[in-house]
Every structure is written in C-alpha cells, then in structure tokens.
Amino acid sequence: MSAFEPSSSQPGQSGRQADRVTSISRFLLPVVVLAAGVLGWDLVVRLNQIPPYVLPSPGAVVHTLIVDWPILWQSLLTTLLTTFEGFMAAAIGGVAMALLFNRSKWLEYSLFPYAIILQVTPVIAIAPLLLIYLPQQTAVVVCAWIVAFFPVLANTTLGLNSVDRNLAGLFKLYGASPVQTLRYLKLPAALPYILGGLRIAGGLSLIGAVVAEIAAGSAGAGSGLAYRIAESSYRLNIPRMFAALLLLSVAGIVIYMLLALASHLILRRWHESALGKDS
Amino acid sequence: MAEPAPNSFDSSLQADTAIRLRQVGKVYDNGVKALGPLDLDVRKGEFISLLGPSGCGKSTALRIIAGLSAPTSGEVRVAGHAAVRAGQSIGFVFQEPTLMPWATVHDNVHLPLKLARIARVDADRRVGEALARVGLAEFAGTYPRELSGGMKMRVSLARALVTDPDVLLMDEPFAALDEITRFKLNNDLLELWRGLQKTVVFVTHSVFESVFLSQRVIVMTARPGRIADEIRIDAPERNEDFRTSAEYAAYCRAASIALACASDPKVAP
Numbered sequence: 001m002s003a004f005e006p007s008s009s010q011p012g013q014s015g016r017q018a019d020r021v022t023s024i025s026r027f028l029l030p031v032v033v034l035a036a037g038v039l040g041w042d043l044v045v046r047l048n049q050i051p052p053y054v055l056p057s058p059g060a061v062v063h064t065l066i067v068d069w070p071i072l073w074q075s076l077l078t079t080l081l082t083t084f085e086g087f088m089a090a091a092i093g094g095v096a097m098a099l100l101f102n103r104s105k106w107l108e109y110s111l112f113p114y115a116i117i118l119q120v121t122p123v124i125a126i127a128p129l130l131l132i133y134l135p136q137q138t139a140v141v142v143c144a145w146i147v148a149f150f151p152v153l154a155n156t157t158l159g160l161n162s163v164d165r166n167l168a169g170l171f172k173l174y175g176a177s178p179v180q181t182l183r184y185l186k187l188p189a190a191l192p193y194i195l196g197g198l199r200i201a202g203g204l205s206l207i208g209a210v211v212a213e214i215a216a217g218s219a220g221a222g223s224g225l226a227y228r229i230a231e232s233s234y235r236l237n238i239p240r241m242f243a244a245l246l247l248l249s250v251a252g253i254v255i256y257m258l259l260a261l262a263s264h265l266i267l268r269r270w271h272e273s274a275l276g277k278d279s
Numbered sequence: 280m281a282e283p284a285p286n287s288f289d290s291s292l293q294a295d296t297a298i299r300l301r302q303v304g305k306v307y308d309n310g311v312k313a314l315g316p317l318d319l320d321v322r323k324g325e326f327i328s329l330l331g332p333s334g335c336g337k338s339t340a341l342r343i344i345a346g347l348s349a350p351t352s353g354e355v356r357v358a359g360h361a362a363v364r365a366g367q368s369i370g371f372v373f374q375e376p377t378l379m380p381w382a383t384v385h386d387n388v389h390l391p392l393k394l395a396r397i398a399r400v401d402a403d404r405r406v407g408e409a410l411a412r413v414g415l416a417e418f419a420g421t422y423p424r425e426l427s428g429g430m431k432m433r434v435s436l437a438r439a440l441v442t443d444p445d446v447l448l449m450d451e452p453f454a455a456l457d458e459i460t461r462f463k464l465n466n467d468l469l470e471l472w473r474g475l476q477k478t479v480v481f482v483t484h485s486v487f488e489s490v491f492l493s494q495r496v497i498v499m500t501a502r503p504g505r506i507a508d509e510i511r512i513d514a515p516e517r518n519e520d521f522r523t524s525a526e527y528a529a530y531c532r533a534a535s536i537a538l539a540c541a542s543d544p545k546v547a548p
Contacts, residue, residue: 166377169347173371174394174442184390188381270380270422 056239061246064239072228072240076247079209079224082137083255086144086205091198093145094152101153102160102186103178119150123208127215136216140224143212148205155197159190192271195263202255210248225251296358297323297446297478298344303353304503305339312503314339316353319497319506323358323445326472326479328489328496330534332542336504337482338374341448344480345371358445358478370439370477372449376431378423378438384410385419388438395442409437412471429460433467440471447477451484462522465491469517486538490530491522498537507541510534 038058044050045057052060065072097115101108123143130139163186171181213226225244232240267273304315314336321327329337342348343355346369357368378387388409392402410416413433423431432452439447453461469492472479483489489496490512498508512530514521521527 164377166373166375167379169342170371170373170377170390171394173345173347173369174391176394180394184393185379188379191381270424 053236053238056242060239061242065243065246068240068243072225072244072247075223075225075228075244076251079206079213079226079248080251082140082144082209082213082224083206083251085141086148086208087198087202089141089145090148090152090201090205094149094197094201095156095194097149098153098156098160099182101157115150115153118146123147124211124215127212130212131216140209140212140216143215144205144208147208147211148201151200151204152194152197155193155200156190159193160186162193163189192263192267192273195259195266199256199259199263202259203252206248206252206255295323296356297321297325298358298480299356300340300344301354303340303343303350303355305336305343305348306351314343314504315350317504317506321478321480323478324476325495326481326493328481328483328493329499330483330486330489330496330538331499331504332501332538333484335499335501337499338450340499340504341450341480341482344446345369345448347371368445370442370444370447372432372435372439372447372452374451374454376423376428376435378431378434380423383420383422384415384426384434387423387434388441391438391442405441405443406437409441410434412440413437413467427460428456429464432456432464436468436471440475445478447479449479449481451482453488454483454485461488466518468492486531486534490527490534491517496534498534498541500541508537510537 042058045055056064097111101112123146126146127139127143130142133139134142167185167189168181171185176184209224210226213224214230217224217227217230225248228244229241229248232238232244263273298319298321300317300319302316302318304317305313307313317340319340329340331337339348343350344357346355346357379390382390385406388406389402392405397405407416407419410419413436415430415433415437418426418430418434423434426434435452439449453464456464465488468479471477479493481489481492490510494512496510496512497506498510499505500507510530510533514526514530
C-alpha cells in the first residue's frame with residue numbers, strides 16, 4: 001500500500017487544482033462571453049452605421065442610462081416595490097394555503113384545481129381584466145402575486161408531505177399537539193422546499209409586475225420600468241428601452257442572488273443542498 | 280379498532296407485569312393478515328427479543344405496543360401507559376436514527392421534553408445526563424450529519440431514555456451498523472439496561488444479537504406473525520467471554536433451529 005501513497009496523493013492535488021481552475025473559469029467565462037458580445041454588438045453598429053433608433057451602440061445605452069438616471073431610478077423603485085409586494089403576498093399566501101391544504105384534504109380537493117387554473121392561464125391575458133376591476137396599483141401587485149404564488153404553494157405542499165414517517169411517529173408517540181408538530185417538525189422539514197419555491201417566486205414576481213405594468217401602461221398610466229419601455233417604444237427612444245431592459249435584468253439577477261444567499265445562510269448548518277461536496 | 284377480549288384478563292396489570300398482549304392481531308386494509316393472534320407477557324425489568332424473518336410482523340407488534348399503530352383485535356396493556364401521559368412511559372428507538380437534521384444533538388434529545396413542556400432548566404439537566412449516559416456529552420452542539428452511524432444511534436438511544444421511560448422499545452436499531460459498532464452498542468445497551476432496570480423489547484432478525492442481549496428470545500413465524508417458540512437464556516454474565524462461549528453457541532444453535540422451524544414448518548425435526 002505504502003508504495004502507492006506518493007502517486008495516490010498526486011491525483012488529490014491536481015484534483016484541488018482542477019477545482020480551483022473550474023471555480024475561476026465559472027466566474028471568468030461568462031464575463032468573457034459578455035465582453036465579446038458587447039464588443040461584437042459595438043462593431044456591428046459601427047461598421048454598418050446603424051442609426052440609434054434602430055439599434056443603439058452599447059456606449060449610447062450607457063450614456064442614456066446616466067443621462068436618464070433620475071427617471072429610470074424612480075421607475076426601477078416603482079417596479080421593485082410592486083415586485084416586493086407581489087413576492088411577499090405570494091410567499092405568505094402560498095405557504096398559508098399549503099398549510100391549510102395540509103390540515104384539510106377537503107379544502108385541498110376543493111381549491112387545488114383552481115390554483116392550477118390560475119397558474120396555467122397566461123397572466124398577460126388576465127391583466128387587462130384585473131385593471132378594469134381593481135385600482136391600478138392593486139391590479140399590478142395581484143398580477144405579480146398570481147404568477148409567483150404557485151411555485152411557493154406547490155413546493156411547500158411537497159415539503160409538508162415529505163416529512164420523515166418515523167419522525168412523525170415519534171411526535172405522535174410523545175403526544176405532540178398539532179401546533180407543536182407543525183412548528184417543530186413540518187415547517188423545518190419543509191423549509192428547504194419552501195426556500196426553493198421562494199427562489200423561483202422572486203424571479204416570477206418581477207415578470208408578473210412587468211407584464212402587468214405593460215398592460216397598465218397601454219391603458220395610459222403607471223411609471224414602472226416596463227411602462228418606460230412601452231413609452232420609449234412609442235417614442236422610438238430605443239436607447240432608453242435598452243437602458244430600462246438592462247436595469248430589469250440586473251434587478252432580476254440581484255433578486256435571485258439575494259434569495260439564493262438567504263437560502264444558503266438558513267440551510268448551511270444542516271441541509272445537503274447548502275453543504276460542500278466533501279463535508 | 281381494539282375490542283376487549285372477554286374474560287381474557289382484568290384491566291389492571293399485576294404489579295410485576297410491564298407489558299401484556301392478549302389475542303392481539305393486525306389485519307391491513309387490503310386484507311393481509313400481518314400479525315397474531317399474539318399473547319405475550321413481559322415482566323418489569325425484563326429484556327426480551329422478538330426474533331423472526333423479515334416481514335413477520337415483529338415491527339408491527341412493536342408499533343402496536345408503542346401505540347403508533349392500532350391493533351384490529353385484542354388488547355394491549357403497558358404499565359403506567361394509561362396513567363401517565365403517552366410517551367412518558369415508553370421510549371422508542373427506530374431502525375434508522377430518525378434524528379431531525381436541522382437540530383443539534385442537544386435539541387434532538389431535548390425534543391420529548393420540549394413536547395411535554397418541561398421547564399428548560401430541568402430539561403437541560405436531563406438532556407445532559409442522557410447524553411453522558413451514551414457517551415456523547417461533548418457532542419451536544421453538533422449536527423447529526425457530522426456524526427457516524429453508531430453515534431447517531433446513540434443520540435437516538437439518548438432521546439429514548441431522556442424521559443426516563445419504564446419501557447424501551449427497539450426496532451432493529453443496530454441492523455444497519457457494521458459489526459464492530461454493533462458489538463460495542465450491544466455491550467453498552469446491556470450496561471444501560473443493568474444500570475437503569477428498564478423493560479426492553481428488542482426486535483431483531485439476528486439470532487446472535489437476540490441471544491447475546493436478552494433473557495428471553497421470542498421466535499416468531501412469518502405472516503401472520505405468531506409466537507412459534509420461546510427460548511430462555513439463563514446466562515448471568517453477558518460479556519466477551521459469553522460471546523465466545525460454547526454455551527452461547529448452543530443457545531444460538533437452538534434459536535437458529537427454532538427460527539428455521541418457524542419460517543418453514545417442513546424442516547421441523
């Protein structure tokens with residue numbers, strides 16, 4: 001055995017090196033692709049002398065971003081507020097509904113099909129109706145909620161049903177009350193699933209907010225980022241469209257990263273998903 | 280639901296009986312007869328094993344004693360079960376450690392006391408004692424995933440002991456462990472039993488384990504699970520000497536033959 005030891009330590013070392021190379025390239029490669037894309041975009045615009053109202057150069061987009069910052073910033077805040085309200089409603093509503101379904105099979109059988117119908121009906125088709133019946137800001141939040149709540153509901157339901165049977169038996173043996181079982185067993189066991197649902201819901205509530213804003217914008221009101229995009233399109237202010245789009249993408253990425261970070265921090269002590277490969 | 284068998288016994292247990300089963304049977308909803316009818320008396324402080332092939336209903340019997348599953352017929356009595364709040368008088372160790380992965384070792388052992396709403400100071404002392412008893416005092420703050428299989432099982436044992444139950448029910452607790460760890464835990468379990476004088480019902484499919492641990496081995500038949508034979512193990516000292524003695528081998532041989540007869544009546548001598 002000892003004769004093999006020196007050689008067997010080598011794969012370990014080169015393995016660690018390979019890991020480091022992998023982690024660097026995972027960060028570096030997307031940046032390289034982005035730089036190449038921006039460069040290519042710039043070249044296409046320059047070489048073909050495309051006018052800015054057809055396709056603005058990256059520089060023009062950045063310039064617009066800076067010049068129009070006061071307007072875009074206000075719009076970003078509006079959209080983010082809508083997203084946040086929709087997300088919170090989805091998180092609370094989805095978890096609460098899953099808990100109700102878990103308590104009562106009858107309630108689940110009665111209501112679950114409608115939750116699915118709400119999910120599969122495209123929100124862009126519902127948004128104009130909601131704008132007729134509800135005040136504008138409420139309608140927009142409701143749209144964000146409709147899109148985002150189903151993943152929370154579905155994931156929480158899955159999590160609540162995935163409780164270890166023996167642990168449930170143990171709680172029964174020790175005479176746990178329903179509230180104790182919920183608090184000390186079901187919710188902690190479902191937490192990884194709930195957090196997974198929330199991660200999806202974060203991005204979806206932004207989409208819901210944008211869709212509703214566009215629908216509302218065509219009705220002539222609102223000042224969110226999506227409304228700015230629609231408005232800029234009517235005015236052929238293409239650079240501003242790109243700038244607003246850029247802000248929306250960044251907002252989506254930041255929302256996702258924040259939720260992933262929260263999930264990691266909450267689960268890091270015990271859940272497989274948050275642990276390194278070796279631990 | 281359980282219906283009392285007429286005239287089988289009066290509802291109060293004799294002073295030295297810890298568990299009494301009378302004509303206990305279990306039929307599943309799909310009509311499969313899983314168990315019984317089963318008659319069994321376990322004395323206070325006795326260590327018995329239920330030995331049988333997989334799927335013979337021995338785990339079902341254990342779950343019925345624990346109250347986790349209702350018998351379809353017959354009656355079950357566990358000393359103090361009706362008087363004290365459920366769970367206080369029974370400790371249960373599952374085949375898997377069945378720990379909450381999100382809670383530390385301390386919190387896992389604390390669970391039964393928390394569910395019984397026992398004051399924090401008192402509970403912490405008892406958790407500390409239970410962990411010390413299984414040799415895990417310095418692991419109170421770790422999470423289950425950081426422990427080895429044997430250590431997880433010890434935590435599970437500490438959790439079962441923390442309420443100071445009269446009866447300890449163990450459902451093939453060491454079946455998934457390696458042999459070295461199993462021997463160690465067998466020895467530790469016997470030591471705990473001698474020290475605490477609990478009534479232990481130990482379910483296993485290992486002849487060697489059942490003979491080494493118990494005072495009485497109950498051999499069960501395959502579906503429906505019935506008692507086929509009963510072997511009394513009259514060995515005062517259970518240690519490594521006993522494990523390698525001719526006496527132990529003879530008991531194991533007797534138990535193996537009884538088990539073979541129970542599994543397949545045709546091989547009966």
